[in-house]
Amino acid sequence: MSIRFWMILPALFLLALSGCETVPPKEEAPDEVAVEDQGANAAAEEARARALEAERGFRGNPLDDPASPLAKRIVYFDFDSAEVVNGYRPVIEAHAAYLSDHPGASITLEGHADERGSREYNLGLGERRGQSIERMLVLLGATDRQVQTVSYGEEKPAADGHGESVWELNRRVEITYQER
């Protein structure tokens, strides 16, 4: 796949999607229709969450609000891909907005890969995943200074074992707030 994420970014903006996906994407190449469906479901879910939040009237740092998209700190990826699946757009938008509103805040994007293939290539893949999100955050209002990417390749799996159910949990970027 020589088409990189930043090349198709404008196209992504045209897709009016919202919602957040909690399930890692499947092995198959992302199917836009399916993603839109997921997005619609997630949008409904999120609307409910927002209503709930309004009811409760969450006070305090939005990073601590379990109902906020900011509570989502892991983005999952397809095999050998650094393309951000559309369902994660609202999560990334929320973090970008937070960083933009809090210039003192900073995050680390830890990129990871599943165990398949070679370790050094996977280091590259983990970094590319982190950078996909980093570019998106910066484009949406965060500054370079606030975001740093570090790749762990396949060295720090979230789940042990083998097989797609494990691998899909390991192909990820973890968002960690250093300052908030």
Next chain:
Amino acid sequence: MLKTIVHTAAILVLNVLLTGNVQAVLTIKITRGVEGALPVAVVPFGWEGGNGSPPADIADIIAGDLRRTGRFAPVPGSDLPARPHDGAQVDFHDWRRLGTENLVVGKVEDRGTGRYQVQFQLFDVFKGLQLSGYSIPTDRAGLRRTAHQISDIIYEKLTGERGAFATRIAYVTESVGADGDKRYALEVADSDGFGPRSVLESTQPILSPAWSPDGGKLAYVSFETNRPAIYVQDLAAGEREQLAGFRGINGAPAWSPDGKRLAFTSSKEGNPEVYVLDLQSRKLERLTHNAAIDTEPAWSPDGRSLVFTSDRGGRPQIYRIPDTGGKAQRLTFEGTYNARASFSPDGSRLTLVHGSRGDYRIAVLDLENNALTVLSDAKLDESPSFAPNGSMIIYATSGEQGAALAAVSVDGRVHQRLSLQKGRVREPAWSPFVD
């Protein structure tokens, strides 16, 4: 959601002369051998040292070396018709009746103050002829190495190929400490798995060990600063230096054959590219220029070109580039994934990770006719490394049986598994010949 806590890494740098971690001994099993392995009789060595027994069982070490090649079948001790210690005591009739073509006899002499003299002779039983024989001075710490050197001589005499028993392997272990946290160690052991020593212990991952051509140093990648950086460590002295700690990835170190340059991957300019560092002048040159992932450089034996992994064509494949830079030429076309290539010592072949239909296996690519031969049969094999005589390839394998090392002969007939009783082992690198 779990909060990710960034731990400060605890590391311990060691020199290999110190007694390290002794519980992490690799056990080597032959999982597939050659049919009709050649019988060879290795008679227990005599001991001329007065009290006690010799500090190492030389004959046992030699027999083990020969057995692990899968090409030889050492005769069990109980089947030996006699126990001669030198040629004068050998009655060839005894051994002809046994049907063993080759016989090894020898003895160890205690010279006092920790010095020993090891003598051995190799005979062709049917011709009644001595094929080789030496008397080698050594010391207590060198006895096992002397035994491996004798194995090298015997192997070369019988196969025509240089032996690689008196070499070492480096590898990375991962275990879980009493506190439940992961522990990583870079270890160096003899080629038979004996005498592992920790070179570096860390609470953060370690990968990609690479031997300097003189066998005296290891370059490796450590995450001890919470990001990947390249270090070079002198094995005897334990001294080390961070060679590359740029922004982003610093990985995949590879020494040039003359030991004067180190190729590695850095993403300091935005994405992974291959660089070459002149170790003396510290001049850094960028070798690749591509928006893709370019990584895992490996030098040709003449030092004039490198191969590397790149996904510039969409998927990871192997490319070759002159050491001065320039146009990269794609070498692999079979399979959807080819990575981590390195040259055979004679430069005629590459070993690499070959991904096809979801399985990742070790393969050899013949550079003359482009024929690709898959040598391993598991699903998650990686990090292949040639023995310095080109006879075997050691690699990492993982699956239901855990994470272990494995080795396969280049003809694909002999398979070994090298595993730890506890913990995972990976990232093997076979040392060069050390004379």
